[in-house]
Amino acid sequence: MRRSALSVAVAGFAGPAQAHAFDAGADAYGQFVEGAAVMLTFPGIVLPLLALGVLLSLWREDGLPKVWPGFLAAQVAGIFGAALVGPVVALIFMALGIVIAAVAALAPSVPKAAAYAFAGLAGVFAMLTAFEGHGLFELPVFTHLGLLFGANLATALAAGIANLSLTRVEAGWMRIGWRVAASWIGAILMLTLAFEVAGPIS
Amino acid sequence: MTPLSRSTILTALFIFVASQVAAHTGEGINTGFASGFWHPILGWDHVVAMVAVGLWGAFLGAPAIWILPIVFPLVMALGGALGVAGVQLPAVETGIALSGVVLGLLIAFAVKAPIWVAAVIVGLFAIFHGHAHGTELPEAFSPYGYAVGFVVGTGLLHMVGIGFGVLTRSEAGRIAVRGAGGVIALVGAAFLFGLA
Numbered sequence: 593m594r595r596s597a598l599s600v601a602v603a604g605f606a607g608p609a610q611a612h613a614f615d616a617g618a619d620a621y622g623q624f625v626e627g628a629a630v631m632l633t634f635p636g637i638v639l640p641l642l643a644l645g646v647l648l649s650l651w652r653e654d655g656l657p658k659v660w661p662g663f664l665a666a667q668v669a670g671i672f673g674a675a676l677v678g679p680v681v682a683l684i685f686m687a688l689g690i691v692i693a694a695v696a697a698l699a700p701s702v703p704k705a706a707a708y709a710f711a712g713l714a715g716v717f718a719m720l721t722a723f724e725g726h727g728l729f730e731l732p733v734f735t736h737l738g739l740l741f742g743a744n745l746a747t748a749l750a751a752g753i754a755n756l757s758l759t760r761v762e763a764g765w766m767r768i769g770w771r772v773a774a775s776w777i778g779a780i781l782m783l784t785l786a787f788e789v790a791g792p793i794s
Numbered sequence: 795m796t797p798l799s800r801s802t803i804l805t806a807l808f809i810f811v812a813s814q815v816a817a818h819t820g821e822g823i824n825t826g827f828a829s830g831f832w833h834p835i836l837g838w839d840h841v842v843a844m845v846a847v848g849l850w851g852a853f854l855g856a857p858a859i860w861i862l863p864i865v866f867p868l869v870m871a872l873g874g875a876l877g878v879a880g881v882q883l884p885a886v887e888t889g890i891a892l893s894g895v896v897l898g899l900l901i902a903f904a905v906k907a908p909i910w911v912a913a914v915i916v917g918l919f920a921i922f923h924g925h926a927h928g929t930e931l932p933e934a935f936s937p938y939g940y941a942v943g944f945v946v947g948t949g950l951l952h953m954v955g956i957g958f959g960v961l962t963r964s965e966a967g968r969i970a971v972r973g974a975g976g977v978i979a980l981v982g983a984a985f986l987f988g989l990a
Contacts, residue, residue: 697864735867768860775864776945779871783941786928788876 620734627731628740630722631746636682636788637721638746639781640689644714645750646774647692649758650700650767651707656751659711665677666712667743670719671736677720685717686785693778697771718743825941831947833927833940839985840923841891842978844951845958846897847916848970849978851903852959858909859959861915863952867945869917870924874944876929878937885987889922894982901975904968913918925946 632638648655656663692710695702702710721738729736754770801834834840844866851862876883883889896915907915927944932972958974961967983989 694868697868767840771860772864773951775867776949779867779945780873780938780941781873782868783874783878783928783936786878787937787941790878790880 614691620732623732623734624738624741627722627735627740628742628745629738631718631739631742633721635780635784636686637718637743639777639784640685640692641712641718641743641746641772642750642779643689643693643696643712643745644779645752645769645776646754647696647700647702648707648747649751649754650696650712650770650774653755653759655707656748656755659708662708663711663715663747664744666715667719667740668767670716671723671739673716674720674723674726675730677725679724681717682721683785683788685714685721686715686781686788688717689781690785692764693774693781695778696774697778698775700771700774714747715743806857808973826936827943828939830927830940830943830945832847833930833944834923834947834951838981838987840926840948841951842981843890843893843897843919843923844948845955846894846901846975846978848952848957849959849974850897850912850916850953850955851952852902853962853971854906854909854912858912859956861909861913863949863956865917865919867911867948868954870927870943870948871941873921873924874928875924876921877925878931883922883925886922886925890926891985893919893922893984895979895986896982898975898977898979898982902972902979903975904972923982947963 630637631641645656650661652658692714695706695710718737723731724741757766758770833843846863847866851859854988873883897919899905900915931940959971962971
């Protein structure tokens with residue numbers, strides 16, 4: 593118990609995360625790829641976005657297109673707010689991802705307001721987490737574009753594949769399969785959060 | 795010889811004469827994934843309980859057939875997180891062994907519990923299984939790969955249970971599944987009393 597309390601305390605006062613420190617590629621393409629890679633390869637960022645995509649397609653057939661304007665606006669807001677938050681935001685985003693995955697698994701027929709809220713929060717926190725405290729345009733413009741591209745690609749891929757399979761195969765097991773997948777994403781995220789809080793294991 | 799049979803023979807030949815794959819060096823996420831994936835599969839106390847979850851879900855029918863395999867990974871991960879964080883739980887190994895006994899008996903006696911009762915029972919045992927996985931995380935392995943591996947491994951065991959549970963659609967199948975529940979309870983009892 594004492595160790596877990598210490599872990600939470602340490603996480604709260606932790607210094608800047610080094611998990612995906614930017615080293616800015618030499619050219620525009622390198623910067624763009626670096627931004628996208630941060631979004632797509634860091635488990636604590638990509639998993640909540642995948643959970644959001646699955647939830648939106650389980651919510652309704654046009655789930656992602658419905659919330660996409662708000663999702664994009666939230667991402668832009670996240671870019672502007674990134675300098676104001678500490679590294680603890682990464683843990684909050686993982687916790688949010690667990691909630692989104694659990695909702696997708698257990699009760700995906702959420703009210704419209706909840707779907708918009710999840711998309712908005714995920715958009716803001718994805719950027720807050722990915723920027724790691726960097727101020728506006730402190731990173732190259734193409735890195736910004738890469739981050740935006742990566743966030744939307746991850747969400748759209750999850751939503752698109754789920755939507756395609758759900759519309760092609762109308763049998764009940766397909767919907768159940770995606771809810772099981774959402775529970776797996778939530779479970780992996782919960783462990784990822786525990787690893788982050790507990791500190792380096794290897 | 796038809797082209798199909800010729801290609802089948804060639805494929806089989808290539809498989810048998812193939813040299814060992816060298817692409818995966820066992821470093822990083824591959825090792826972590828493999829370790830996590832095999833951890834629930836190579837322990838009989840885990841296997842019988844995971845399969846029992848799927849079997850009992852199939853026995854109870856909808857919505858339990860999918861709610862139980864959804865609840866289990868989420869709660870199991872919570873137990874795993876407690877284990878990773880170093881939070882001690884009492885009698886973890888006893889809880890794991892007991893899960894086989896209880897779930898096996900529920901199947902053997904064809905107990906039709908309400909869905910919320912079933913979810914609570916399964917969730918309670920999931921915490922013990924998750925805690926064991928969390929505390930037994932091997933050092934020097936990728937924790938993320940381990941997390942993915944052990945969630946996927948557990949989920950596949952549930953699916954095996956659900957697959958066998960489909961047998962309950964016939965009378966003979968129901969008897970076979972209830973018999974399997976009895977075997978699961980016996981395996982759990984063997985672990986509970988230190989015989990395995």
